[in-house]
Amino acid sequence: MDNTDKNLGHSINTQQKFEFYLLALVFTVLALSIQTAKQFSCIQSIIEILSWVSFLISGLAGLSRMEWIPVSYMYYSNLTKGKSFASEAKSGRNVLHESGRIMTDKEVADLVKEVDDRIEDRKNILKKIESRIEIKYTIHKWLFVIGLVLLIISRSISLISV
Numbered sequence: 001m002d003n004t005d006k007n008l009g010h011s012i013n014t015q016q017k018f019e020f021y022l023l024a025l026v027f028t029v030l031a032l033s034i035q036t037a038k039q040f041s042c043i044q045s046i047i048e049i050l051s052w053v054s055f056l057i058s059g060l061a062g063l064s065r066m067e068w069i070p071v072s073y074m075y076y077s078n079l080t081k082g083k084s085f086a087s088e089a090k091s092g093r094n095v096l097h098e099s100g101r102i103m104t105d106k107e108v109a110d111l112v113k114e115v116d117d118r119i120e121d122r123k124n125i126l127k128k129i130e131s132r133i134e135i136k137y138t139i140h141k142w143l144f145v146i147g148l149v150l151l152i153i154s155r156s157i158s159l160i161s162v
Helices: 003-035 042-090 105-160
Strands: none
Touching: 003 042, 003 105, 042 105
């Protein structure tokens, strides 16, 4: 394994840790803000509840995103396997049938066509999944920030009005 692969592996590992940390942080801040809430004024209460809703939606978007990440990895793995098989079959190597016999050129060509079609289908599905994952991450990240800002404003109102 060269340094590029090690660096990529380290990068992926760090990113995964960050994603789990952010998800846990959202629910932790939500729980703590609910437990430590005090009602002072109607405006403060409304802002506080808006921050809770923001945290909740952020957390749920993060959970949904985490649910779909393994699915995208599975599709990407299948896509890579399909591309590898098609490349080997197109290179003129002998391809074995399930029964163990060597397939004819016509059978190989039909199989390669079928694999190419599946590759295109998987590319389209993977593109949709990745797009949704990116949208969910954006929602997760920015609603967490908005929730923090609303919580700070809510808690600051009681300090300013005293």
